[in-house]
Amino acid sequence: MSLNYDEHNKYHRFARMVLITIVSLAVFVCLWWVVSKLANNAAIPEPMETFEALFSLIVNGDAVTGLSLSTYVWSSLNKFLRGFALALVVALPLGLILGNFKLVREFTSPWIEVLRPIAPIAWAPIFILLFGYVQGATFVVFVGIFFPMLTNIIFGVSKIDRVLVDASKTLGASNLQIFTKVLIPSTVPYLMNGIKVGLGIGWMCIVAAELYATPLGGIGFYVANMITYGAFPQAYAGIIVIAVLGLLTTGLAEYISKRVSRRMGMDVRCLRARSR
Amino acid sequence: MSKSKIKIEGQKWGSERVRADRTDELYKDIPEGGTLMTIDGLRVVYVTDDSETVAVDSFSLDVKKGELISIVGPSGCGKTTILRCIAGLLQPTEGTVKIGDKACTSPGSDRGMVFQDFALFPWRTVKQNVKFGMEIAGVPKDEQEERAMRYIKAVGLEKFADSRIHELSGGMKQRVGIARALVMHPAVILMDEPFGALDAQTRNIMQEQLDKIIVHSDRTIIFVTHSVDEALYLSDRVVILTKRPSTIYKVIDVPWPRPRDRANPEFTKLRKQILEYLELQNVMED
Numbered sequence: 001m002s003l004n005y006d007e008h009n010k011y012h013r014f015a016r017m018v019l020i021t022i023v024s025l026a027v028f029v030c031l032w033w034v035v036s037k038l039a040n041n042a043a044i045p046e047p048m049e050t051f052e053a054l055f056s057l058i059v060n061g062d063a064v065t066g067l068s069l070s071t072y073v074w075s076s077l078n079k080f081l082r083g084f085a086l087a088l089v090v091a092l093p094l095g096l097i098l099g100n101f102k103l104v105r106e107f108t109s110p111w112i113e114v115l116r117p118i119a120p121i122a123w124a125p126i127f128i129l130l131f132g133y134v135q136g137a138t139f140v141v142f143v144g145i146f147f148p149m150l151t152n153i154i155f156g157v158s159k160i161d162r163v164l165v166d167a168s169k170t171l172g173a174s175n176l177q178i179f180t181k182v183l184i185p186s187t188v189p190y191l192m193n194g195i196k197v198g199l200g201i202g203w204m205c206i207v208a209a210e211l212y213a214t215p216l217g218g219i220g221f222y223v224a225n226m227i228t229y230g231a232f233p234q235a236y237a238g239i240i241v242i243a244v245l246g247l248l249t250t251g252l253a254e255y256i257s258k259r260v261s262r263r264m265g266m267d268v269r270c271l272r273a274r275s276r
Numbered sequence: 277m278s279k280s281k282i283k284i285e286g287q288k289w290g291s292e293r294v295r296a297d298r299t300d301e302l303y304k305d306i307p308e309g310g311t312l313m314t315i316d317g318l319r320v321v322y323v324t325d326d327s328e329t330v331a332v333d334s335f336s337l338d339v340k341k342g343e344l345i346s347i348v349g350p351s352g353c354g355k356t357t358i359l360r361c362i363a364g365l366l367q368p369t370e371g372t373v374k375i376g377d378k379a380c381t382s383p384g385s386d387r388g389m390v391f392q393d394f395a396l397f398p399w400r401t402v403k404q405n406v407k408f409g410m411e412i413a414g415v416p417k418d419e420q421e422e423r424a425m426r427y428i429k430a431v432g433l434e435k436f437a438d439s440r441i442h443e444l445s446g447g448m449k450q451r452v453g454i455a456r457a458l459v460m461h462p463a464v465i466l467m468d469e470p471f472g473a474l475d476a477q478t479r480n481i482m483q484e485q486l487d488k489i490i491v492h493s494d495r496t497i498i499f500v501t502h503s504v505d506e507a508l509y510l511s512d513r514v515v516i517l518t519k520r521p522s523t524i525y526k527v528i529d530v531p532w533p534r535p536r537d538r539a540n541p542e543f544t545k546l547r548k549q550i551l552e553y554l555e556l557q558n559v560m561e562d
Contacts, residue, residue, distance in 0.1 A: 166365050167395035171409035171460060172296050172385030181408070185399045265398030265442045 045233040054237035062222060064229065073245065076218035079134065080206045083141025087198060090142075091149040092191065098150070099157025100183065112150070120144035120201070121208045128213055137209045137216045144205035145198035152197065156190025157183060188264060192257035199253045203246045219245070297413035299386035300461045303376050306341050312496055313339035313362075313464055318371035320357050330521035331357045335371070337515065337524065339464065339498060344490055346499040346507040348550070349517030349525075350557045355500045358522065359468050362498065363389050375463050385409060388462035392469040394449040396441045402452050403428060403437045409460040427455040430489065447478040454486070458495070467499045471506065483509055484535065491534050504550045508543060509536050516550060519557050526553060 006012045029047045036044045045053075061068035098105045120143040128136035160183055168182050210220020219242055226235035306312055318335040321328055331354040339345055347355050360366040362373050364383035373380045380387065388409075396405050406424040415423075428437050431451035441449060450470055457465050470486075471479040483506055490497065490510070501507050507514045514528045528550065536543060 161395075163391055163393060163395040164397060166363075166383075167389065167391060167397075168408065168412070169365065169383035170363055170385070170387060170389040170466075171456070172383075172412045174412075177412055181411070182397070185397070188399075263399075265440050 042230065042232055045236055049233040050236040050240070053231075053233035054240055057234065057237045057241070062225075063234075064225065064231075069241065072217070072219045072222050073241070076206055076210065076220065076245075079137045079209075079216070079218065080141055080202060082138040083206070084145055084199070084202055086138065086142045087145035087149055087202075088195070091146050091153060091194070095150050095153025095191075095194075096157060096179075096184065096187065099154040099187075100179070105154070112147070116147045116151075118143075120205045121212060124209050124212050128216075133213065133216050136213075137206060137218075140209040141202045141205045145202040148197040148201060149191070149194035152190050152194030153187060156187035156193075159190065160186050185264065189257070189261040192253075192260050196250065196253040196257050200246065200250045203242075203249055207242050296385045297410050297415050298461045299384075299463045302378075302386070303341065303463050306376065308342040308494055309340050311338045312341040312375060313498075314372075314374045315339070315358075315362065316372050316374070318358065318361055318373070319369050320354065320361065320366070321369045332361070332368070333521035333523050335523055337527075339496060340512075341496055342494040343512040344495075344497040344499055344510055345513045345515060346501055346511040347515045347517060348501060348504055348507050348554070349522060350519050350554055351502055353517050353519055354522035355502075355517065356468055359389075359466050359498065359500050362464075363387050363466050385413065385460050386463040388457035388460050388465045390450070390453045390457050390465065390467040390470045392472045394441075394446075394453050394473075396449060396452055396456075398441050401438050401440055402433055402444070405441065405452055406456045406459055408456065413460075423459050424455075427459040428452075430458070431455045431485070445478075446474050447482055450474065450482060451485070454489075458489070463496065465495055465497045467497060469500055469502065472502070479503075479506070486510060487535055504547050504554070505538065508547055508550070509538060514550065516553050525557065 005016065032047050036046045056063075057069050062072070098108060120140050123143055124136065124140050127139040130136070131139055164182055164186065165178055168178050173181065206218065207220040207223075210216045210218045211224045219238055223235050223238035223242070226232070226238060303312055315335065315337045318332055319330070320332040321330050335358055337345075347358065349355050357366065361368045361371075362380070364373075364380050364387065367381075375386060378386075397408065400408070403424050406428055407420045410420045410423065425434070425437065428434055431454055433448060433451055433455070436444060436448065441452070444452070450473075453470065471482050474482060487510060489495070499507070499510060504514075508530060511530055514530060516525045516528065517523070518525045528546070530546070532540075532542070538544075
């Protein structure tokens with residue numbers, strides 16, 4: 001049998017990718033199995049045990065608390081979406097203002113540079129103290145998403161095509177009109193990029209916050225709870241759920257941002273270089 | 277400002293107020309061939325930390341209504357700088373630019389501009405690009421639609437009215453740029469090497485199309501180019517610049533009727549002469 005792989009054929013490329021992914025995952029599971037055998041430690045369960053626990057989690061829910069998987073996922077997602085919405089509402093106008101007004105940007109830049117490197121999870125105890133358990137987690141997510149979103153928007157404003165500004169001036173546009181009709185649309189692809197990066201970080205933040213402070217509930221709580229009970233296969237099953245949900249959110253964001261950029265006639269490839 | 281109210285061009289002209297989207301009407305009393313724009317003693321100095329460069333020096337020119345005047349010069353001279361001063365995008369160190377009696381100190385819709393790299397809004401369709409200036413001026417929606425389509429047809433893009441910019445070829449993009457400037461009926465149209473980014477064949481086609489538009493209108497155009505051939509094919513007058521600091525070396529009248537024949541011996545003779553002038557500029561510098 002001869003397999004003629006055609007690089008220019010969309011289906012061939014797709015089939016190749018699927019094949020590589022399957023083999024890669026299979027090898028990963030094998031390695032996992034080998035490591036679990038060699039370690040011979042309860043903290044590293046065998047793949048099969050974990051998959052059984054995952055299946056049971058999906059079908060029967062959590063045996064300890066009696067809560068279903070969807071309850072856990074929704075609890076995490078709920079906090080996640082609130083934090084995300086809050087970050088968007090604050091970062092968008094702020095980014096446009098900071099990007100546009102040099103003095104404001106220069107004045108606030110020390111604040112941002114001091115606050116930005118702090119790991120969002122480090123805020124968790126303070127936020128929980130200030131806002132309570134549920135809202136506290138929302139704010140942890142907010143911090144995680146806010147900074148990448150803000151810096152991407154500021155970057156987008158700085159990357160505005162000066163020629164487009166000139167063109168709109170010669171068509172009679174006022175500064176306010178340039179802001180609404182040129183600056184905002186041309187920043188959208190960068191905003192989308194910020195959202196994409198923010199979603200990934202935000203998802204990490206919510207799970208970390210739940211692991212840290214179990215009364216937060218959610219899928220992170222489930223994992224932490226299972227570890228306290230020593231039910232490691234169940235804990236690992238929870239970790240797999242977290243990973244899959246994280247992949248789905250970033251995948252969705254990637255898809256939307258690609259569509260938006262293409263629709264707006266802006267190339268995403270040149271933007272991706274600075275996504276982190 | 278409410279949507280229905282049409283933006284009025286800032287200054288009063290006599291007792292009359294004219295819409296920002298039809299600034300050519302401000303100057304309807306100036307006869308064809310009368311002086312429309314006066315550029316007086318333009319001087320541009322670029323200052324950097326440790327040096328000063330004089331890009332343009334004592335550039336004065338009267339632009340007549342309805343003429344196409346092109347500016348040619350050695351590459352790297354201040355052709356574009358001069359055009360940007362006229363557009364109001366750059367403040368000259370000295371000198372004034374006036375249309376009629378009105379001093380032009382900031383950009384405005386009375387000086388439409390066509391850019392070398394098109395400067396089209398990628399998130400807008402062809403039609404939406406052409407409508408941009410009218411939206412700014414607050415022209416009613418149905419009039420916007422009618423005028424935009426008229427000019428899109430004039431540049432032969434009616435099939436692409438709803439296309440996005442990245443779907444168009446370079447020549448088509450610049451036709452959108454030209455339609456976007458024309459639709460605003462500016463008093464003067466500034467063109468900054470509009471065909472510079474196009475291949476030779478497209479460039480010739482675009483020159484012919486622009487020529488047709490000029491013949492059928494009383495548009496006043498200032499055209500910057502580095503192609504002597506293009507300048508001779510299109511213009512009523514050709515302004516030859518010196519090397520930096522740019523000033524006028526010579527102004528040549530091109531009296532021939534349109535459309536012009538590039539193979540005409542007179543045409544080639546004059547082209548050779550201008551090229552020699554330009555060559556002389558380079559020699560003088562060295």
